[in-house]
Amino acid sequence: MSGAHTKFDLQNRGLLEKMFEPPAVGKMAPVAKIVVYSFLAIWSLFVLFPIYWVIITSFKDAAAVNQGPSYFPFVDFQPTLDAWRINFTADPYCDMAAIARQLYLLAHNSVAFVLSPVVTIPPMEPQICKIYLAFTNSVVISIISTIFCVAVGSMAAYALARIQYRPKFGNIMIFVLLIVGVILATTYAGVPWWMSSAVALALFFFLARALGRHFKMSLGNGDILFWMISQRILPPIVVVVPLYVMFQAVRLLDTHLALILLYAVANLPIVVWLMHDFFANLPIELEESAQLDGATRFGIFWEIVMPLTRPGLAATTLLILVLNWNEYLFAVFLSTVKVQTMPIMVAAKNTGEKGVLWWEMCAVTVVMIIPVIIMAVLLTRFISKGVLLGAVKG
Amino acid sequence: MSYQTNTSQPGASPAGLSSSDRWREWVDRHAGTFFIAPAVSLILIFAIFPTIYSMVFALSRVRFTGDGLKFRYVGLRNFEKQFFGSSEVHFLGRTEPFSIFGMLVFAVIVVAVLWWLYRSWKTATWVRMLGRSISAAMAIFLGYILCASLLSGNAIGTLYTTLFYVLVGCFVQFVIGTGLAFLCSQPIRGRNFFRVLFFIPLMVTPLGVGFAMRMIADVTKGPFEPILGVLGLQDWVWSASPWSARFVMMICDSWQWIPFIFICMLAALENVPRDHVEAAQVDGASSFHIFREVTWPQVVPVAVTVLLIRAIEAFKIMDLPNIMTGGGPGSSTESMTLHSVYVWRANDMGSSAAIAYLLLILTVVVCASFFNYVVLGQIRKTRA
Numbered sequence: 001m002s003g004a005h006t007k008f009d010l011q012n013r014g015l016l017e018k019m020f021e022p023p024a025v026g027k028m029a030p031v032a033k034i035v036v037y038s039f040l041a042i043w044s045l046f047v048l049f050p051i052y053w054v055i056i057t058s059f060k061d062a063a064a065v066n067q068g069p070s071y072f073p074f075v076d077f078q079p080t081l082d083a084w085r086i087n088f089t090a091d092p093y094c095d096m097a098a099i100a101r102q103l104y105l106l107a108h109n110s111v112a113f114v115l116s117p118v119v120t121i122p123p124m125e126p127q128i129c130k131i132y133l134a135f136t137n138s139v140v141i142s143i144i145s146t147i148f149c150v151a152v153g154s155m156a157a158y159a160l161a162r163i164q165y166r167p168k169f170g171n172i173m174i175f176v177l178l179i180v181g182v183i184l185a186t187t188y189a190g191v192p193w194w195m196s197s198a199v200a201l202a203l204f205f206f207l208a209r210a211l212g213r214h215f216k217m218s219l220g221n222g223d224i225l226f227w228m229i230s231q232r233i234l235p236p237i238v239v240v241v242p243l244y245v246m247f248q249a250v251r252l253l254d255t256h257l258a259l260i261l262l263y264a265v266a267n268l269p270i271v272v273w274l275m276h277d278f279f280a281n282l283p284i285e286l287e288e289s290a291q292l293d294g295a296t297r298f299g300i301f302w303e304i305v306m307p308l309t310r311p312g313l314a315a316t317t318l319l320i321l322v323l324n325w326n327e328y329l330f331a332v333f334l335s336t337v338k339v340q341t342m343p344i345m346v347a348a349k350n351t352g353e354k355g356v357l358w359w360e361m362c363a364v365t366v367v368m369i370i371p372v373i374i375m376a377v378l379l380t381r382f383i384s385k386g387v388l389l390g391a392v393k394g
Numbered sequence: 395m396s397y398q399t400n401t402s403q404p405g406a407s408p409a410g411l412s413s414s415d416r417w418r419e420w421v422d423r424h425a426g427t428f429f430i431a432p433a434v435s436l437i438l439i440f441a442i443f444p445t446i447y448s449m450v451f452a453l454s455r456v457r458f459t460g461d462g463l464k465f466r467y468v469g470l471r472n473f474e475k476q477f478f479g480s481s482e483v484h485f486l487g488r489t490e491p492f493s494i495f496g497m498l499v500f501a502v503i504v505v506a507v508l509w510w511l512y513r514s515w516k517t518a519t520w521v522r523m524l525g526r527s528i529s530a531a532m533a534i535f536l537g538y539i540l541c542a543s544l545l546s547g548n549a550i551g552t553l554y555t556t557l558f559y560v561l562v563g564c565f566v567q568f569v570i571g572t573g574l575a576f577l578c579s580q581p582i583r584g585r586n587f588f589r590v591l592f593f594i595p596l597m598v599t600p601l602g603v604g605f606a607m608r609m610i611a612d613v614t615k616g617p618f619e620p621i622l623g624v625l626g627l628q629d630w631v632w633s634a635s636p637w638s639a640r641f642v643m644m645i646c647d648s649w650q651w652i653p654f655i656f657i658c659m660l661a662a663l664e665n666v667p668r669d670h671v672e673a674a675q676v677d678g679a680s681s682f683h684i685f686r687e688v689t690w691p692q693v694v695p696v697a698v699t700v701l702l703i704r705a706i707e708a709f710k711i712m713d714l715p716n717i718m719t720g721g722g723p724g725s726s727t728e729s730m731t732l733h734s735v736y737v738w739r740a741n742d743m744g745s746s747a748a749i750a751y752l753l754l755i756l757t758v759v760v761c762a763s764f765f766n767y768v769v770l771g772q773i774r775k776t777r778a
Contacts, residue, residue: 028580032681036577043574045462047595050606052648057573059610069617089643132412149694156741159429179446187450228433231441233757235710237434237731238750239444240449241743245442245463265440268433296418297425326599328713336582350717376597380590 051369052219058083058362065358083359087131106256113257131345131364138342141259142269142324149264152316153271154279154309156228158301160221160272161279164288167224170215178204193249225276232269240333247334254336262334263324269324271316278312279305315382318375325372343370414645420504443705451747472477487543487551487753496541529763532756537737552725552733555640556753559729560708561642563651568701570648571655576685578656579663580771584724589660592732594669596653604717607646611718633719636726643727646713655700662696663689695776698769702761709757730756 020029028036058071059079064070070077111123134262159165185191243262244253252258282305292299305322306313328343335344346368349361421428452472454465476485507530514526532624536557550558570715595603612617612669613631622628623717632638666689673685712731721728728736730753738746 006563009569028582033582036580039577040574044588044591047592049617050477050603051594052599054602054606065615068615069619071617090494093743095519100534144450152436156433157430159426163426164428164430166432176446181444183447183450187454187463188467214714230439230490232442233706233761234445235731235753235757237710237712237734238448239441239746241738241747241750242444242447243440246447261436262440265436268436272433295430298421301429322597325598326601328599332497341597343601346599346605350605356608358615361605362609365599365605369598369602372523372597372599373594376594377590379597380586380593380648 013350019355044209054362054365054369055320057358058366059358062357062359077394083363086360087363103136110256113255130340131367134340134342134345136149136366137256137339138325141256141263141339141341142321143259144256145324146267146317146321147265148260149267149320150271150275150313153268154306154313154316155301156268156276157272158305159277160225160228160278161276162284163221165224168208168212168215169217169219171212174207174211174221175204225272229273236266236329240329243330244333253334254338256339257333259341261338262330263327266327266330267320267323271320274312274316274319275309275342278309282308313380315379318382322372322375325368375388401696402593415609448747449748451743452751454744456743461565469742472550472744473752474735476669476748476752477744479735483551484548485749486539486553488548489539489546490548490674491546492542493546496546499545500538500541503541507533507537525762525766529767532763549636549726552728552730553752553756555726555728556709556711556730558640559644559647559711560705563647563708564701564704566644566654567648567704568697569654571652572659572697574652574656575659575663575690589657592656593653595650596657598650600650600713601717603650604714607642607649608713608718611642611646611684634723636723639723639727643715643718647708647711653703653706658696658700658755659693662693665690683725691776695769695772698772702764702769705764706757706761709753709761 020031048159056079058076059073059081061080061082064077073079077188108121114120131193149234181197182193182200185196186193227388248252286304286308290304295303326343327341328347331341331344333349335341342364346364349357349364410504450465453467453469455468457466475481482489499685511526511530514523528778539553542548544554574592578585578592609620611621613619613628622630632642670688670692671684674688679687709730712728712735714727715727715732716735719727721732725733730749732748733751734753737749
């Protein structure tokens, strides 16, 4: 500054000026600092208090909750582990080997499912206590579904950023009409669903080959991208009842596969939206030179493009993982016994005969939110570097 | 995209090309299809197909029988029921009697919307005119319901409860979230700590939030019981009156969603070049002026996009009212999703699908209008 401007002349300032004027450019005045810190502190309390309350309630017993509020462990109530014991060890099958057993069961049932057209292997029934079952289910479903969703979504996003597509408008209309035909035939005329869809698929390929060249209007990559992203607008309640009927028809109700597929589809728009932005911002020269060296598209994608977008990929994966972990509506409609997830376990504590058992419910909630808080801390590190900002700018 | 390949016949391939090479080449030639096919088919099977299938539910009377579902076509009767029939009060609220004040406001709304439509009459193409007519029709319909129910002093239905969560909730969350982001973007110590801390509520399970909030808002066992006692409100129960229940619901929703606005706006504010702000500071501009003239114009495109995303998610609200009040008192905190779920549980699958479809139409029209007239406008303005 070299003292050219009197406003920032540090030596000749009165007390009021010292309090209300910033000491240097890019610094804050002391009073402003106090105001900012007090607002942030108030908001921190507002954020932390519900979480704190859930955690301390999980260490209370029925008496401590029903007496009225008590705020500090060891000061105005005696913490116990009752709620944790009821949830995690009271069930006869609850021990640490239970998780291993559940994983074995999953593997067994998956093999049985894959081989079911060839040989019939009786599926194992779950033998362990509900909470471990739900926890392993949640972990398995959200991780597999996240990997699947990110893989499929980033492939589509990459293709939309680099390859030109020109789907004919007429072909799309034919496809929609055929879907309507399949639905009408199945619901009102009683044709088996597999027969009508096979006929419709064959008809579509035939008609698209025969009539496709006569259609003039076609869509571009931007339209496809917009179509994919706009799927997020669709409220899940619209599709959940038809999906129930569909999964019932193919006997996939109450299986891991159904939830994995649905979670992946629900989050696909987010993946495509975020990843498309990362791919579009990569320099294209690298890929062009790799192509000249004879690399295939898939080789370029896996070995050059994906490593370059690693921060974006990690941030997207974490975000989807959290969304999958918390998903409730699909789980409550499509799972009955075997694939209950953690959110359902939490919700189930709402309907006890003795009213809501706050302390038990809090213990389950704490187990649910601890992994999420760890992921939130990891995710903010990416967001603070502006990794996810590009897509929001549109 | 052609599926023809002439290298599939053995012996026809050029010398030196093994069959695995040919296979690789074939895959590479159709890479475009393979890249996009999984995503497209997943969306077609699990989003587009059920959406169309849902229409069959909405147009039918559905019964469970021994061998599956039985559909009987009933036309638009399920939709008719929501607007003129037995569940009109549930869905739209009470629209009688129409007060003088309501009529006046409605007249103003109609004139304003028609004027907006008339102004674009000469310049717009017919596709844009169609879009604008749909937006205008929706605006007039929503305006009519608003004036006939809320402004005439009648109870509102699940339609306006949902809109209350979306419009008022988004506004409150946006103001507080942006304010916090502005405070956090100041040059202070511990910025990263606050960033992580404020981000956490977004990640907590909505169900968990519902339970925690219900516990905290409990008037006898919750932590604020002594405070209510001091204020002389021991007998006050927030869940007994419709509006206090709705406001509590909105506050709890805000606890969860302010972090989303906060984190996006903070990233946007930090992206504003610091030297612009510092140059304004040297020129002696007050911090309010700096915010309005330098910072704000640069973050508006992000702000409207974030609002759009938030609104899209807000239309789907279900977990919180389900857990905290079960939709009560009466049906005054029910969102449309929850309304649909309850109707489904009462085995009226046709009406349930019809309500879900109405929610879809409402969401699409409101969000598309916002996107076309606000978001695109702002993006164009910054690019120009």
